[in-house]
Amino acid sequence: MDTVTNDADARLIRGIGLGSATLMVITNVIGSAIFLTPGSMAATLPSEPLLLLAWVAGGIIALCGGLTYAEMGAMYPRSGGLYVFLEEAYGSLVAFLFGWAGMLVILTGAVATVAVGFAKYFSYFVPALATTQQVIALPVPWGVWSISAGQIVAAVSILALGAVNYVGVKNGNRLQATLTVLKVTALAALPIVALARQQVTPSFTPLVPPIAHPAAAFGVVMIAVMWAYEGWYYLPFSAGEIKDPRRTVPIALVIGIVALVVIYLAANLAYMLALPLSEIKGVERIAEKAVTALVGASGARIVAATVVVSTLGCNAAAVIGTSRACYAMASDGLFFKAAAAVHPKYRTPHVAIVITCAWSALLTLTGTYEQLFTWVTFASVAFGVLGGLAIFRLRRLKPAVARPYKAWGYPVVPALFVAGLGVLVVNTVIEKPTESLVGVLLVALGLPAYAYWSKQRVGARGPGD
Numbered sequence: 001m002d003t004v005t006n007d008a009d010a011r012l013i014r015g016i017g018l019g020s021a022t023l024m025v026i027t028n029v030i031g032s033a034i035f036l037t038p039g040s041m042a043a044t045l046p047s048e049p050l051l052l053l054a055w056v057a058g059g060i061i062a063l064c065g066g067l068t069y070a071e072m073g074a075m076y077p078r079s080g081g082l083y084v085f086l087e088e089a090y091g092s093l094v095a096f097l098f099g100w101a102g103m104l105v106i107l108t109g110a111v112a113t114v115a116v117g118f119a120k121y122f123s124y125f126v127p128a129l130a131t132t133q134q135v136i137a138l139p140v141p142w143g144v145w146s147i148s149a150g151q152i153v154a155a156v157s158i159l160a161l162g163a164v165n166y167v168g169v170k171n172g173n174r175l176q177a178t179l180t181v182l183k184v185t186a187l188a189a190l191p192i193v194a195l196a197r198q199q200v201t202p203s204f205t206p207l208v209p210p211i212a213h214p215a216a217a218f219g220v221v222m223i224a225v226m227w228a229y230e231g232w233y234y235l236p237f238s239a240g241e242i243k244d245p246r247r248t249v250p251i252a253l254v255i256g257i258v259a260l261v262v263i264y265l266a267a268n269l270a271y272m273l274a275l276p277l278s279e280i281k282g283v284e285r286i287a288e289k290a291v292t293a294l295v296g297a298s299g300a301r302i303v304a305a306t307v308v309v310s311t312l313g314c315n316a317a318a319v320i321g322t323s324r325a326c327y328a329m330a331s332d333g334l335f336f337k338a339a340a341a342v343h344p345k346y347r348t349p350h351v352a353i354v355i356t357c358a359w360s361a362l363l364t365l366t367g368t369y370e371q372l373f374t375w376v377t378f379a380s381v382a383f384g385v386l387g388g389l390a391i392f393r394l395r396r397l398k399p400a401v402a403r404p405y406k407a408w409g410y411p412v413v414p415a416l417f418v419a420g421l422g423v424l425v426v427n428t429v430i431e432k433p434t435e436s437l438v439g440v441l442l443v444a445l446g447l448p449a450y451a452y453w454s455k456q457r458v459g460a461r462g463p464g465d
Helices: 002-010 018-029 033-044 048-075 082-090 092-122 149-166 169-196 214-229 232-241 245-274 286-295 298-331 350-363 369-397 412-431 433-444 446-461
Strands: 134-140 143-148
Touching (some): 018 245, 018 298, 033 092, 033 214, 033 298, 048 232, 048 369, 048 412, 082 092, 082 232, 082 298, 082 369, 092 298, 092 350, 092 369, 092 433, 143 149, 149 298, 169 286, 169 298, 214 412, 232 245, 245 286, 298 350, 412 433
C-alpha cells in the first residue's frame, strides 16, 4: 500500500513550502460563507453572544480536528489526506466510500458551492449574469431544470481554475497564494473600519433569545458555521507535493486554523458594529450591507470585489486538494485507472483535475446554495467523525508506525473533535432530514462501484496485497 502510493507521489513535484501550505489552509476555508451565511444564522438564532459562541465553537472543533489530523498527516505524508487515514485505520471500503462521496458531493460539492457564491457577487458588476437570470429551462421527469446565467458563470470559473492547475502545481499554488493575501488583507481591514466608524453598539443580553427550542436553533446555526470552516483538512490531500510534509503539514494546519478563528470572529464583530441584529437577520449579502452602512455606497463595490477574490482564491486551492484525492484513489486502484496519470510535461495529475473540475462544474447547475452546503456539510461531518476516531484506532493497531508529531492533548482533544462533530451529525439528521438522507444515499451508491473496482484492484495487484 505505502509503496504504491509513494511511487505515485514520486512522479509529482514537491513545490509547496510552509508559507504556501499555511495560506492553503486559510484560502481553502475562506470562500463565500463568511460573506453570505451570517444573515441567515441571525434569523435562526437572534442572539449576538450565541452567534459569536457558534463561531468560536466551530473554530475549536476545527482546531481539535487539525491537531488530530496533523498526527496522521505526519504518519502518512502522501497524497490523499483523509482518504489515506481512513484506509490505514479501517480498510479500503470505508476509504473508498469517503473518496466516492468526496468525488460526488463532499469535495466537488464544496467547490461548486463556493463557485455559486462567486457568481452571486460577480453579478454585482455584471447584473445580466446574476443567479436569478434564467437562461435555460429543461423539462425533466420531476419538473423543470432551470439553469441561470450565474450558474454558468460558476461552472466556467471552476473550469478556468482547473486549466491553471493543469499546467503546473506551482502556477496553481502561486495563484491561490496571491488571492489569499488579497482577501485576508481586505478582511483584516473590515474590523478596523468598523471600529473607526462604529454605527451600533451590540447587545449581549439576553444570552438566550426568546425563541422556541434555542438549543436546536444553535445546532442549525452550527451547520452553517461548519460549512464556513469546511476545507481546513484539505491540506493533507496535497501532501505528495508539499516540501517536508511530516513537519510542514502539522504546523500549517495549526497556524492556519487559529488564524481562521480570529478572522471569522473579527468579521462577525464588524457586522455587529455596523448593523443592529434586526437588520442583519435574513440578509443574504450581509457583508455588502454592513460595509455600505460604514462607508457609504462604495462599500458594496468593495465587498463585491473582495468576495470575488475570496471565492476564486478558495477554489484555486480546493481544486488542488480535490483532484489529489481523486488521484490517490486511482493510484490505489479504486477509481478509473486513467485518473492516476501524471502529465509528462507539467507533472500534474491532469486527468484527475479534468474529472473533478468537470463534475464540480456540473454540480453548480443543480440545487440552491443552501442545499449544496447542507449536503456537503452533512456528508463531510459524518466522515469527519470516522476520521477523528481513526487516531484512536491507529494508536491501538499501529503503535510501531513513526509519529514525528503526536496530537497535543491526546486523548481529550481528538475526543472533543469527535464529540462536536457527532452532535452536529445527529442535529442535522433531526433538523434537515431530507438533505441528510440524500447524503446517505449518495454514499450508498458507492457500494456497487467499490465491488467493481476492488475486483479490478485484486486482479492487478494480487490477492495478498
